[in-house]
Amino acid sequence: MNKKKLPLAFWIFIGLVVGIAVGLALMMVPNGLDIAKNYILPWGTIFLNLLKFIVVPIVLFSIASGVISMQDIGRVGSVGGKTIVYYMCTTAFAVVLALVLASAAKGMHIFAAMETSGLAYEPPAGQSLMQTIIDIFPSNPITPLANASMLQVIVISLLVGFGILLVGEKGLVAAQVVDSFNEVSMKIMDLIIKLSPIGVACLICPVIVENGPKILAQLVAVLAVAYVGYIVHAVVVYSSTVKALGGVSPIAFFKGMAPAMMMAFSSASSVGTLPFTLECSERLGARKEVASFVLPLGATINMDGTAIYQGVCAVFIASCYGIDLTIGQMATIVLTATLASIGTAGVPGAGMVMLAMVLQSVNIPVEGIALVAGIDRIFDMGRTTINITGDAACAVVVSKMEDRKVARTKSVLG
Numbered sequence: 112m113n114k115k116k117l118p119l120a121f122w123i124f125i126g127l128v129v130g131i132a133v134g135l136a137l138m139m140v141p142n143g144l145d146i147a148k149n150y151i152l153p154w155g156t157i158f159l160n161l162l163k164f165i166v167v168p169i170v171l172f173s174i175a176s177g178v179i180s181m182q183d184i185g186r187v188g189s190v191g192g193k194t195i196v197y198y199m200c201t202t203a204f205a206v207v208l209a210l211v212l213a214s215a216a217k218g219m220h221i222f223a224a225m226e227t228s229g230l231a232y233e234p235p236a237g238q239s240l241m242q243t244i245i246d247i248f249p250s251n252p253i254t255p256l257a258n259a260s261m262l263q264v265i266v267i268s269l270l271v272g273f274g275i276l277l278v279g280e281k282g283l284v285a286a287q288v289v290d291s292f293n294e295v296s297m298k299i300m301d302l303i304i305k306l307s308p309i310g311v312a313c314l315i316c317p318v319i320v321e322n323g324p325k326i327l328a329q330l331v332a333v334l335a336v337a338y339v340g341y342i343v344h345a346v347v348v349y350s351s352t353v354k355a356l357g358g359v360s361p362i363a364f365f366k367g368m369a370p371a372m373m374m375a376f377s378s379a380s381s382v383g384t385l386p387f388t389l390e391c392s393e394r395l396g397a398r399k400e401v402a403s404f405v406l407p408l409g410a411t412i413n414m415d416g417t418a419i420y421q422g423v424c425a426v427f428i429a430s431c432y433g434i435d436l437t438i439g440q441m442a443t444i445v446l447t448a449t450l451a452s453i454g455t456a457g458v459p460g461a462g463m464v465m466l467a468m469v470l471q472s473v474n475i476p477v478e479g480i481a482l483v484a485g486i487d488r489i490f491d492m493g494r495t496t497i498n499i500t501g502d503a504a505c506a507v508v509v510s511k512m513e514d515r516k517v518a519r520t521k522s523v524l525g
């Protein structure tokens with residue numbers, strides 16, 4: 112199996128390198144950005160559209176079939192409980208890490224002050240927490256699918272899975288239909304994934320042409336702090352949990368995840384990367400029924416990279432305004448960034464919108480987002496990579512824990 116898969120990872124990597132090289136070359140050409148946007152990006156957009164097209168069926172059928180194949184509601188509860196605990200704890204850790212790193216950088220005067228007068232950023236109209244909760248529950252079965260409202264799609268798919276489990280015998284046909292559509296969606300996804308080296312090259316190239324000149328020296332510092340945070344989090348949290356709880360060596364884990372990580376890096380979309388995340392984590396030993404439940408959920412609610420970005424940017428923007436954050440404010444940031452990362456959609460740029468909520472919660476001027484908005488894509492590529500790696504680590508860990516639980520029950524019964 113490895114033999115078959117390795118070439119794809121290799122070709123995706125080549126796609127990434129070619130895209131970056133062409134992007135750098137186009138920076139020297141007078142109309143480089145136009146060429147990249149008009150002739151290269153469209154192919155990347157087609158690839159991304161195909162991924163988006165298949166994501167709703169994948170989430171719908173894979174969560175439902177995951178629930179059905181667990182065969183009893185108690186097991187769904189056990190997997191779901193572990194998943195939520197893993198997601199929440201790692202995300203909270205991510206924000207704390209970001210705050211520590213960013214405060215250290217600020218203490219070492221690594222964050223250069225930037226001009227803040229005349230900044231403008233209009234935060235989107237917020238909505239109450241209650242409304243956000245209400246919006247998770249769909250009022251009809253079609254709109255969430257058409258609008259790709261992922262949290263609502265997850266609710267539909269859980270309900271369908273529960274319904275089928277609870278009716279027993281009579282649900283057999285429905286279960287087979289879900290299973291069969293799940294297989295078909297996975298096959299379509301497989302076909303689309305084959306295009307990924309080209310897609311990756313065409314997506315990354317315009318990013319390089321557009322952002323290359325914009326990365327001013329001051330912003331390099333905050334970018335570097337965020338990337339150090341991403342890397343430390345992955346190395347410390349994911350390596351240790353997949354090793355200790357999942358029994359997978361960290362090197363094998365990151366090697367196995369490489370195709371998905373490269374896809375996340377170039378697409379900046381957890382949801383778009385979901386097909387890759389599913390495939391890579393199953394190859395790493397995550398059980399199919401667990402992965403198909405944990406990963407779509409994670410692509411929607413688990414965003415450690417986004418949480419790190421929000422923590423770092425909050426400290427950076429505060430320091431640009433000459434604000435020193437108190438411990439109380441930092442605790443508030445941990446809470447709001449954890450919640451904000453749950454509410455962040457797995458699409459490019461969503462984390463920056465949610466940063467407004469984090470800043471507002473501690474009275475940092477929201478206009479400060481304008482300082483980092485120009486290079487958001489560069490932050491986004493890294494945070495999305497971490498987001499999906501965290502989802503996969505959880506799938507591996509929960510699968511192993513479930514296996515151990517089953518083995519224990521068997522040995523008690525036997």
Ligand code: ASP
Pocket residue numbers: 379380381382414416417455456457458459460461462463491494495498
């Ligand atoms: N692009 C990120 C993702 O899809 C979300 C974000 O903007 O932070 O995971």
